[in-house]
Amino acid sequence: MSQIETRTPTGEELVQMKRDRQIFRLKNLTTAFTFPTNITFWEQLTCVGYNPQFKRLESVVNVKQTSGYNGNLCSNGSLEYVRFFIDFHDGNGFQNMGYTSFKVADISNAPPGPQHPLSYLAYLFVDDTKYKKFLDCDHAVVPTMRAVLSWNSIPSLDPNQLPFYGNHVDADIQLASKTNLFPFELAELIKAPNLTQYLDSQFEIPLISPKQIVSADALLRANKAAGVPDKRTFYSTLGKNINSTVDFSRAVSSFAIKNIDELKIDLNQFLDIFNQLEEASADTTFEQLTCLGLNTATDSLGAVIHIKKNAGFNGNLCSPGSMEHVAFWADWNNDGNFDQYLGTVSVNVHDIQNIPAGGLYYNVLLPVNLADRLKTCDSPNIIRIRAVLSWESLPSTTNPNHLNTWGNYKDALVQLRPKLSSGIHSAIYLVGNVDRTMIDATQYLYNYQTVAPSINNNRPWGGAISFNGIIDRNGFGGIIKYRLLYKKQGEPDTAYQPISTSETFILDDLNTPAPAFSDPQSDPSGWFIYKQNPAIGLYNVYNYLATWDATSKTDGPYTIRFVHTDEMNNEVIADQFTIMVCNKPMLISPTANPMVNTAFDLDLVIDGGDCRRSTLKDPIIKGHLRAVHPYFADWVLDLQSTSHTHGALPAPLSRSYSTFGDTGDANGTWSLDTSALDPCGYTVSIGAHTRVILNSSTNFPHYLPKAVGFAKLP
Numbered sequence: 047m048s049q050i051e052t053r054t055p056t057g058e059e060l061v062q063m064k065r066d067r068q069i070f071r072l073k074n075l076t077t078a079f080t081f082p083t084n085i086t087f088w089e090q091l092t093c094v095g096y097n098p099q100f101k102r103l104e105s106v107v108n109v110k111q112t113s114g115y116n117g118n119l120c121s122n123g124s125l126e127y128v129r130f131f132i133d134f135h136d137g138n139g140f141q142n143m144g145y146t147s148f149k150v151a152d153i154s155n156a157p158p159g160p161q162h163p164l165s166y167l168a169y170l171f172v173d174d175t176k177y178k179k180f181l182d183c184d185h186a187v188v189p190t191m192r193a194v195l196s197w198n199s200i201p202s203l204d205p206n207q208l209p210f211y212g213n214h215v216d217a218d219i220q221l222a223s224k225t226n227l228f229p230f231e232l233a234e235l236i237k238a239p240n241l242t243q244y245l246d247s248q249f250e251i252p253l254i255s256p257k258q259i260v261s262a263d264a265l266l267r268a269n270k271a272a273g274v275p276d277k278r279t280f281y282s283t284l285g286k287n288i289n290s291t292v293d294f295s296r297a298v299s300s301f302a303i304k305n306i307d308e309l310k311i312d313l314n315q316f317l318d319i320f321n322q323l324e325e326a327s328a329d330t331t332f333e334q335l336t337c338l339g340l341n342t343a344t345d346s347l348g349a350v351i352h353i354k355k356n357a358g359f360n361g362n363l364c365s366p367g368s369m370e371h372v373a374f375w376a377d378w379n380n381d382g383n384f385d386q387y388l389g390t391v392s393v394n395v396h397d398i399q400n401i402p403a404g405g406l407y408y409n410v411l412l413p414v415n416l417a418d419r420l421k422t423c424d425s426p427n428i429i430r431i432r433a434v435l436s437w438e439s440l441p442s443t444t445n446p447n448h449l450n451t452w453g454n455y456k457d458a459l460v461q462l463r464p465k466l467s468s469g470i471h472s473a474i475y476l477v478g479n480v481d482r483t484m485i486d487a488t489q490y491l492y493n494y495q496t497v498a499p500s501i502n503n504n505r506p507w508g509g510a511i512s513f514n515g516i517i518d519r520n521g522f523g524g525i526i527k528y529r530l531l532y533k534k535q536g537e538p539d540t541a542y543q544p545i546s547t548s549e550t551f552i553l554d555d556l557n558t559p560a561p562a563f564s565d566p567q568s569d570p571s572g573w574f575i576y577k578q579n580p581a582i583g584l585y586n587v588y589n590y591l592a593t594w595d596a597t598s599k600t601d602g603p604y605t606i607r608f609v610h611t612d613e614m615n616n617e618v619i620a621d622q623f624t625i626m627v628c629n630k631p632m633l634i635s636p637t638a639n640p641m642v643n644t645a646f647d648l649d650l651v652i653d654g655g656d657c658r659r660s661t662l663k664d665p666i667i668k669g670h671l672r673a674v675h676p677y678f679a680d681w682v683l684d685l686q687s688t689s690h691t692h693g694a695l696p697a698p699l700s701r702s703y704s705t706f707g708d709t710g711d712a713n714g715t716w717s718l719d720t721s722a723l724d725p726c727g728y729t730v731s732i733g734a735h736t737r738v739i740l741n742s743s744t745n746f747p748h749y750l751p752k753a754v755g756f757a758k759l760p
Contacts, residue, residue, distance in 0.1 A: 055087060063085065064114065066082075067088070067114050067211070070198065070199075070210065070211070071198065073199075073210075081210045082210070083208040083209065083210055084208045084209070084212075085210065085211050085212075086211075086212070086213050087110065087111065088110060088111050088114050088115070088197065088211060089107055089108065089109050089126055089150070089197055089211065089212060090107070090110065090195070090212070090213055091105055091106070091107050091108075091128065091193055091195035091212065091214065091215050092106050092107070092108050092165075092215070092336075093105070093106050093215060093217070093337040093350045093407070094106075094191055094192075094193045094215050094216075094217045094350065094407060095217060095350035095351065095407035095408050095409035096217075096219035096220070096221075096407065096408065096409060097393060097408060097409045097410065097411070098219075098220055098221055098222035098394075098408075099222065099393070099394065099561075100171070100562075100587065101172050101173065101174050102169050102170070102171055102409060103130045103132075103143065103169060103170045103171075103172055103191060104168070104169040104348050104409035104411070105128050105130075105167075105168050105169070105193040105195075105215070106165055106166070106167055106168075106337040106338065106339040106458075107126055107128065107148075107165070107166045107167075107168060107195055107339070108163040108164070108165055108166075109126070109150050109162070109163060109164045109165075109166060110162055110163045112152060112153060112154055112155050112161070112162065113152045114152070115150045115152050116152075116198070117151060117152060118152050118153070118423070118424075118426075119153065119423040119424070119426055120424055120464075121151065122149075122483075123150055123151035123152070124149070124150055124151075124197065124198045125147045125148065125149060125150070125198060125481070125484075126147060126148055126150050126166065126168070126196075126197055126198075126212075127146070127196045127197075127198075127200050127201055128145060128146055128147070128168040128170075128193050128194065128195050128196075129142070129143075129144070129145035129193070129194045129200070129201035129202075130142075130143040130144060130170055130172070130192070130194075131143060131191065131193075131194070131205040132189050132190070132192075132219075133190045133191075133192070134177050134187070134189045135189060135190070139205070140190075140192055140205035142205075142745055143170065143172045144170055144479065144744040144745060145200060145201060145744055146168050146169065146170045146479075147168075147481050147484075148166055148168055148341065148342060148343065149342070149483075150164075150166070151426075153426045153428070153461065154426070157380075157426070157428065158380065158381070159379075159380035159381060159382075159428070159430070160380070160430075160459060161428050161459065162459065163459065164428065164459050164460060165337065165338060165339035165340065165431075165458035165459060165460055166339050166340065166341070166342065166460070166461075167338075167339035167341040167346065167348040167411075168193075168341065169346075169348065169409075169411065171588060174221050174222075177189070177221060178222065178223065178224045179223075179224060180223050180227060180235070181223075183362045183363050183364035184363070184397070184398070184399040184400075185363075185399055185400045186220045186221065186223065186363060186396075186398045186400065187220070187221040188218055188219065188220050188221075188400060188401065188402060188406065189218070189219060189221065190216055190217070190218050190219070191216070191217055191218075191407075192214055193214060193215050194212065194213075194214040195213055195214070196209035196210070196211065196212040197209070197210075197211035197212055199211075200493070203746075217404075217406075217407040218404060218405070218406050218407065219406060219407055219408075220398065220406050220408070223363050225252065226251060226252045227251045229241060229246070229249060229251070232251060261302075262280070262301035262302060262303050262309065263308075263309065265279060265361065266279055266280075266309060266311075268357065269357055269358065272355075272356065272357035272358065273357075274355075274357050274358040275315075276309075276311045276312065276315070277315045277319060278332070278358050278452070279358075279360075280301070280303070280309075280311065280316070281319075281438055281451065281452070282294050282297035282299055282300055282360070282368070282438040282439070283299075283300040283301045284313075284316050285297070285438075286300055288316070292439045292450060293439055294438065294439050294440075295559075296369060296371065296392065296440055296559050297368070297369065297438045297439065298360075298366040298367065298368060298369050298438075299360035299361060299366050299367065299368050299438075319451045327449060328436075328449035328450060328451055328452055328453045329452050329453075330452075330453070331355070332353070332354055332355050332358045332359070332437065332452060333351055333353050333354065333370055333395075333435065333437055333452065333453065334351070334352045334354065334435070334453075335349055335350070335351055335352075335372065335433055335434075335435035335454055335455065335456050336350045336351070336352050336456070337349065337456060337458070338350075338374075338431060338456055338458045339458060340460035340462070342461060342462070342463040343463065343473070343475045343516075344413065344475075344516060344589055345414055345416045345516075345580070346411050346412065346414070347374050347388070347411070347412045347413075347414055347431060347433070348409055348410065348411045348412070349372050349410055349433045349435075349456070350407055350409050351372070351393065351407070351408045351409070351410065351435060352405050352406075352407055353370075353395055353401070353405050353406045353407070353408060354405040355401070355405075356397060356399050356401040357397045358397070359395045359396050359397050360396075360397075360438075361396060361397060362396055362397045362398070362399075363396050363398065365396065366394075367394050367395055367396035368394075368395060368396075368437065369392045369393070369394055369395070369437070369438060370392060370393050370395055370408065370410075370436075370437055370453075371390055371391075371392045371435070371436050371437070371438075371439075371440050371441055372390065372391055372392070372410045372412075372433050372434065372435050373387065373388075373389070373433070373434045373436070373440075373442070373443065374387075374388040374390075374391075374412055374414070374431060374433050374434075375387055375431065375432040375433075375434070375446040376388055376414075376429055376430075376431060377429055377430035377431070377432070378419060378429055379429075380428055380429055380430050380459070382430070384430070384432050384446035387443045387444070387446070388412065388414050389412050389414065389556055389583070390412075390440060390441060390443075391410045391556070392410065393408045393409070393410050412556070413580065413585040414580065415580030415581055416462055416463075416580075417519065417520055417521055417580065418521070420462055420463065420464065420465030421462070421464065421465055422464055422465055423464035426461060427461065427462040427464075428459055428460070428461055428462075429459070429460060429462065430458070430459055430460075431457065431458050431459075431460050432455055432456070432457050433455060433456050433457075433458075434446065434448075434449065434453065434454075434455040435453035435455065436449070436450040436452065437450075437453055438452070439451070441453075466518070470517060470518065470519060470520055470526065470610070470612050470618070471517070471518045471520065471620070472516065472517040472518065472528070472608065472610055472620040472621070473515050473518075473621070474513055474514070474515035474591065474608055474621050475514060475515050475516070476512070476513070476514040476515070477511065477512075477606075477623075477625065478492075478507045478511045478512060478739045478742040479739070479742045479743065479744055480493075480505075480739060480744060482515075482621075482623070485623055485624075485625060487623070487624075489504070489626070490506075490535075490603045490624045490626040491503075491505055491506055491626050492504075492505040492506075492507075492739060493505060496706045497706070498704065498705075499703065499704065499705070500702070500703070500704065501679040501680060501702055501703050501735070501737055501746065503737075504677070504737065505677065505737045505738065505739050506625070506626035506627060506628040506677055506737070506738055506739065507596070507625050507626065507627055507628070507738070507740075508597075508629045508630075508738040508739070508740045508747075509595075509596065509597050509741035509742075510593050510594070510595050510596070510741045511593065511594045511596055511625075511627075511739075511742060512593045512742040513530055513590075513591045513592055513594070513606075514588065514589045514590055514591060515589060515591050516578070516589055517576050517578070517610055517620075519580075519581070521581075522613050523579065523581060523582075524613065525575060525611075526575070526576040526610055526611055527573045527574065527575055527610065528573070528574060528591070528608070528609060528610035528611070528620075529544055529569075529571065529572040529574065529592075529609055529610075530544070530545045530546070530591060530592050530594070530607070530608055530609075531543060531544055531545065531572065531607040531609065532545050532594060532604050532605065532606055533604065533605050533607075534602065534603075534604055535602070535603035535604060535605050535624050542607060543572075544571060545593070545594035545606070546592040546593060546594060546595075547569060547570055547571070547572050548569075549566075549567055549574060549590075549592050549593070550564050550565065550566045550567075551564070551566075551567065551574075551577070551586055551590060552564060552565070552586070552587040552588060553565045553577060553584060553585065553587065554584075554585050555583055555584050556583040556584075556585065557582070557583040562587050565577065572592075574591075574592065576610065591608075593742075594606075596629065597629060598629075599627055599629065600627075601627055601628045601629060601630060601676075602626070602627060603625070603627070604624065604627055605622065605624045606621075606622065606623055606624070606625060607619060607621075607622045608620045608621040608622070628676060628736075628738050629738075630675065630676065631647075631747075632647040632648045632673070632674075632675050632734055632736060632747075632749035633646045633647045633648065634646060634647070634648045634649070634749060634750075634751075634752050635648065635649040635672075635752060638651075638655075638656040638657075638754065640655055641670065642670050642671065642672040642713050644672070644712070646672070647672070647673070647674050647734075647749075648672060648673055648681075648732065648734055648749055648750075649671065649672040649732075649752055650669065650670075650671050650672075650683075650730065650731065650732040650752045650754050651669055651670050651671075652667060652668075652730075652756060653667075653669050653670065656754050656755060656756075657756065657757070658756045658757075659756065659757045659758075659759050660720040660723075660756060660757070660758050660759065661758075661759045661760075662760075665719055665721040666718070666719055666720070667717065667720060667756055668715065668717045669715070669716050669717070669718075669730070669754065670713055670714065670715055670716070671711060671713075671714045671715075671716055671732055672710075672711065672712060672713060672714070673710045673714075674709055674710040674711065674712055675709060675710055675734070675736045676709055677736050677737040677738055678703050678708060678709050678710035678734075678736060678737070679702065679703050679735035679737045679746050680701060680703060680735050681700060681701060681711070681732055681733065682699065682700035682733055682734075683695075683696040683698075683699055683700065683716060683731070683732055684731050684732075684733065684751070685718065685728060685729075685730050686728065686729050686731070687728065690723060690724040690726045690728075691722070691724075691728075692722040692724070693722065694719060694720065694722045694723055695718075696716050696717070696718045696730055697716065697717055697718070698716065701714075703737065710734075716730075718730065720756075720758050723758045724758065725758050725759060725760045726757070726758055727755065727756075727757050727758075728755065728756055728757070728758065729753045729754065729755045729756075730754055730756070731750065731751035731752060731753035732750070732752050732753075733748060733749065733750030733751055734748075734749050734750070735747060735748055735749070736749070
């Protein structure tokens with residue numbers, strides 16, 4: 047994992063840095079100031095990881111200073127953005143996975159105990175389906191993820207561009223193996239390409255569920271060769287069968303041993319570790335907890351675990367492997383004493399032979415019940431959290447200082463969200479996977495800005511629009527129902543319709559070792575039972591509320607109403623806002639045209655006709671282009687084949703949205719000097735993006751290509 051460090055600024059430097067920070071919001075309005083990049087004085091991203099089971103990218107950000115965040119907790123404060131990229135090592139480099147954000151504010155150091163740095167957790171769920179592969183039992187798909195932190199400015203789509211305030215961190219991660227194979231994948235695995243001729247291309251072949259396929263003596267031999275000590279190889283196997291204080295009730299692997307003597311292992315080493323003192327240190331050779339933080343919007347604690355070795359985890363990907371358990375503790379008074387055990391959460395790990403030299407990074411997430419601990423916004427609530435890592439055996443639930451044989455603990459300061467007034471409260475915090483608070487109340491667009499906007503500004507929604515949020519029970523344990531309604535803006539309230547009448551929620555009961563489970567619900571009026579209840583350990587894994595399929599809706603503003611029942615079963619309007627919907631695609635002209643076709647949104651022509659020939663005497667090719675959309679983002683030209691172009695590029699190569707009201711180019715011009723090109727055939731193509739948040743993705747919808755061809759003659 048890489049991390050950029052910066053030195054402590056001098057007094058004069060700090061004065062200038064604070065002035066720069068104050069005027070940073072005006073950066074798009076002036077060229078008089080040049081802002082430095084990669085400033086981590088105020089905030090710094092410290093670590094990142096991935097959870098293969100829940101497809102969750104996670105990062106921890108440390109907020110270091112008492113001021114510089116545009117106001118206190120009772121104000122809007124400011125936002126820290128984290129954009130995630132993944133390089134799947136397929137030759138395409140880092141690909142944008144989207145971004146998330148969280149609120150930060152000025153918080154004094156005055157209260158007792160330390161107040162900074164504050165560790166915030168940012169996470170994003172992604173769809174990794176198309177990147178999964180089944181290589182074999184010993185090898186996994188191990189891409190590299192990058193997280194980019196940026197204060198008060200959405201990080202660039204360029205993964206290499208450093209933010210003004212923030213930094214980036216890389217880590218290697220593991221994707222879960224596929225659970226089924228298509229015929230072409232099976233053919234590739236067994237090197238039988240003709241097999242695809244005899245199978246339906248869409249037929250999916252299910253793979254068997256993981257089961258133990260390695261014997262105790264085989265694992266022992268493999269582990270000895272890899273330098274894994276015997277006491278780790280049979281830690282959970284013997285631990286389950288010996289009288290000790292170590293809890294192996296959630297260890298997933300144990301091996302059938304008929305004769306311990308035949309294995310020639312020293313039992314004394316096991317007796318020592320199963321009867322260790324409560325203050326004993328633990329071994330971090332194989333795994334280590336690196337950081338932890340709190341996601342304030344969802345009351346969720348998270349931690350990142352570094353897996354360092356390719357063996358020592360009780361088997362490969364075709365076996366049950368082993369479990370890394372993390373227990374969380376709270377110091378409610380921030381006095382150094384951890385008063386309460388909050389719960390334990392786990393992640394499954396395996397022996398992976400193609401583990402990178404720097405290891406792999408995983409994450410865990412534990413929703414916690416903070417209802418009785420919240421304070422109002424004028425009393426910032428800072429507490430200390432401890433996370434305790436233990437491999438295979440469960441961490442102690444009675445002693446926060448106790449370490450089992452394998453693992454470690456880390457502490458962090460976190461900020462609890464402010465408490466609202468009494469009674470049930472709710473909050474939609476994501477609309478189509480972007481921050482609800484960033485929806486403009488008059489223009490109904492996300493991240494609205496009129497002066498010097500970028501492609502990240504003034505974005506509508508289209509397609510399937512998801513809603514995520516929480517309902518704070520505030521101690522109420524009864525039944526709560528909710529529904530989300532929509533109507534075209536300006537219509538009477540009688541026009542409201544449910545955005546959905548059938549949903550499937552993923553719930554997790556943290557009081558049992560059972561995995562998360564599906565909870566399908568249907569109601570013709572769109573009412574759903576809100577089953578998350580922290581008091582009994584039941585959580586909605588994704589804080590998912592519903593999805594509105596707005597694909598068939600006409601473009602324009604729609605008002606969303608969020609309603610739930612209270613303690614007396616009365617209906618309460620919890621939130622109401624309007625969003626702009628735009629389902630218009632960019633239509634691409636399918637024909638070669640002498641001039642741009644205004645019946646389409648995207649077109650490219652060569653002046654004088656397609657298939658033109660250029661020569662040394664007449665090397666300039668000129669053309670026109672069309673790329674128009676109500677929410678235009680950019681267009682870019684591409685010259686192929688690059689192996690013969692010697693650096694020549696069309697001019698202009700691209701153009702991005704940068705002026706309010708810009709809908710693109712209706713009949714723009716372009717040219718290409720072919721002097722440097724080898725004699726060959728070439729194509730120039732155009733692709734374009736819109737700013738629509740389509741199907742709840744923060745990526746920009748891409749439309750391409752429209753291509754034209756020409757030949758370079760000797």
